[in-house]
Amino acid sequence: MSAPETRLTTGDPNLDRVLHGGIVEGSTVVISGPPGAGKSILAQQIVFANATSERPALMVATFSEPQSKIVAHLSGFDFYTPDAFGDSVRPLALSDALRSPDGLASVVDRLTAEVVQTRPAVVVIDSAKAMTDAAASSPDLRSHVYELVARLSHTGTTLLLVGEYDDDAIATRAEFAVADAILQLSNDAVGAADRRAFRVAKLRGSSFVSGRHSLSLTSKGVQVYPRLESIVQAAGVSPLPGRASLGVEGLDALVGGGLPAGDATLLMGPSGAGKTVLSLHFVATGVAAGEKTVYVSMEESPDALMAKWRSFGMPLDDALADGRLVLHHAPITELDIDRLGDEVARLLRDRKPSRVVFDSLGELAVGAEREHRHPGYIWSLANLARRDGASVIFTQETMAFGSEVGTRVGFSHLFHNVLFLRYLERPDRLSRALTVVKMRDSAHANQLVELSIGPDGMHLDGTVAGATGLLGWTTLSVTDTGER
Structure with missing residues (x-):
C-alpha cells in the first residue's frame, strides 16, 4: 500500500476541509479569478502558512514591484509575520528575465536554478498569466510551461500559478493542462452586494467537496464557508426520549406533553401573532431548567431581545453572562447563508445547546431561493442543530390577512411539528389564536385555542367556538357566542 500524500495547509481550516486535507505537496495549482477576488491573498496565505527556514517559499513577481509595497499589502493580514519576510518567505523578481x-x-x-538551490516548499508565480502572455506562440507557451512543471516535479516543490483567467481558458491554455488542481475564485454583484465564492474545478487524485462555497476576505485572509448541504450528513437523526416544554401554561398539554426532544418545529403566522413571544418562552423555560440555548435572530438585535425578556418578567441577563444563553445576530442586510451556517456550526460545537431558535425562516428562505438551494439549505440547517440533540424552533411570517398559499406553506413538510398562530376577528376586537397543524410522531389537540399576550407573556384563554374561515386563512371571523 502506498504512503498517504503529504498535504499543505491553505491557512484556513474550512478551505482545507473542502480540499479534504489541503493541497497535495509537490502539485501544480492554478488559482484563477477576476481582479479583486482574493487570488493573491490566498497564495500569500498559503506561503506564510507553510514556509520555514529549512524549506522557504519563493514569491515570484513577473513584473518588478518594490519590496516596501509588497510588505504594505501584506501587513494588514494576521498571517503576515515581518520576521519571515526575507527569511523563510523570499521575494524573487523575474521581470528582467x-x-x-x-x-x-x-x-x-x-x-x-533558484529552486534547486533553496529547495522551497512553495513557489508562487503572480501573475502567471502575465508571464505566459509573453510567449511568442501557443506552442512556445506550451513547451515552456511543460518544461517548468517537469523540472519542479522532481523537487517536491508545490507550484502556485496565479492569474486572471476566464472560464474559456481552462479548455485552451497550457497552465490548466498541466495543473493538478484548479481553484476558482469569483466576485459577483448580487443586488447591491458583492458575493465572493470559491470552487474546486479540478483536484487530481483526490476527492473534494464540490460546489460553490462562500468566501470572504478578512484580517485573517481568505476564509471559506463550505456549502452547508455538503457538510450535513443526509442520514436522518435518531429520535430522542423526553419532551421540551414550550413554557406557556396549558400549551404543552396541547402538543402531547411538550415538543418531542430533538424535533424541528415551525411556528408560522402573521406579524404580531406571537411567534417571537412564544420563542422567548421556549428559551426562558430551557434556561430556567439549566439547559443551554442558542437564539439566532435575523431581525432583532440582542439588546432588543433582552429588553423583551425583561418586559415580560423573564430577565435572562445572568444566563447571557454565564453562557447558558447565546444570542447570535445575523442582519438581513448582509446575510450570507453559508457564513451563517458556519457560524451556527461553531456555536453548536462549542456550546452544545439543547434548544435552538431561528427567527426567522423568511430571511433564510430568500437567500436559499436566490441560490436555488431551497429546501435543501433549510433542511440542512435544522439537522445541523438536531444531530447533536437540540430541539429546534423556526419562526415563519405569513400574510397578515387572507389565504396563505404557495411556497410559504410549502415549508411545513420540512418540520416534524407545525403550530399555526393567527388572528381572530371578533365584533369588538382583534385577538389571537393557535392551532396545532401537525405533529409527526405525537398525539396532539385539534382545537383552535385563543391566546393573549400580557405583561407577563403569553397565556391560553380557552378554545374558540363559532370561528369561520378556511384552514389556510391567517385571520378567522368569530361570532362571539360566549363559549370558551
Whole structure:
C-alpha cells in the first residue's frame, strides 16, 4: 500500500476541509479569478502558512514591484509575520528575465536554478498569466510551461500559478493542462452586494467537496464557508426520549406533553401573532431548567431581545453572562447563508445547546431561493442543530390577512411539528389564536385555542367556538357566542 500524500495547509481550516486535507505537496495549482477576488491573498496565505527556514517559499513577481509595497499589502493580514519576510518567505523578481531575448526560456532556467538551490516548499508565480502572455506562440507557451512543471516535479516543490483567467481558458491554455488542481475564485454583484465564492474545478487524485462555497476576505485572509448541504450528513437523526416544554401554561398539554426532544418545529403566522413571544418562552423555560440555548435572530438585535425578556418578567441577563444563553445576530442586510451556517456550526460545537431558535425562516428562505438551494439549505440547517440533540424552533411570517398559499406553506413538510398562530376577528376586537397543524410522531389537540399576550407573556384563554374561515386563512371571523 502506498504512503498517504503529504498535504499543505491553505491557512484556513474550512478551505482545507473542502480540499479534504489541503493541497497535495509537490502539485501544480492554478488559482484563477477576476481582479479583486482574493487570488493573491490566498497564495500569500498559503506561503506564510507553510514556509520555514529549512524549506522557504519563493514569491515570484513577473513584473518588478518594490519590496516596501509588497510588505504594505501584506501587513494588514494576521498571517503576515515581518520576521519571515526575507527569511523563510523570499521575494524573487523575474521581470528582467522575462524581458530578455530568451523570454520564457530565461525565466524557466532562472527559476529552476533558484529552486534547486533553496529547495522551497512553495513557489508562487503572480501573475502567471502575465508571464505566459509573453510567449511568442501557443506552442512556445506550451513547451515552456511543460518544461517548468517537469523540472519542479522532481523537487517536491508545490507550484502556485496565479492569474486572471476566464472560464474559456481552462479548455485552451497550457497552465490548466498541466495543473493538478484548479481553484476558482469569483466576485459577483448580487443586488447591491458583492458575493465572493470559491470552487474546486479540478483536484487530481483526490476527492473534494464540490460546489460553490462562500468566501470572504478578512484580517485573517481568505476564509471559506463550505456549502452547508455538503457538510450535513443526509442520514436522518435518531429520535430522542423526553419532551421540551414550550413554557406557556396549558400549551404543552396541547402538543402531547411538550415538543418531542430533538424535533424541528415551525411556528408560522402573521406579524404580531406571537411567534417571537412564544420563542422567548421556549428559551426562558430551557434556561430556567439549566439547559443551554442558542437564539439566532435575523431581525432583532440582542439588546432588543433582552429588553423583551425583561418586559415580560423573564430577565435572562445572568444566563447571557454565564453562557447558558447565546444570542447570535445575523442582519438581513448582509446575510450570507453559508457564513451563517458556519457560524451556527461553531456555536453548536462549542456550546452544545439543547434548544435552538431561528427567527426567522423568511430571511433564510430568500437567500436559499436566490441560490436555488431551497429546501435543501433549510433542511440542512435544522439537522445541523438536531444531530447533536437540540430541539429546534423556526419562526415563519405569513400574510397578515387572507389565504396563505404557495411556497410559504410549502415549508411545513420540512418540520416534524407545525403550530399555526393567527388572528381572530371578533365584533369588538382583534385577538389571537393557535392551532396545532401537525405533529409527526405525537398525539396532539385539534382545537383552535385563543391566546393573549400580557405583561407577563403569553397565556391560553380557552378554545374558540363559532370561528369561520378556511384552514389556510391567517385571520378567522368569530361570532362571539360566549363559549370558551
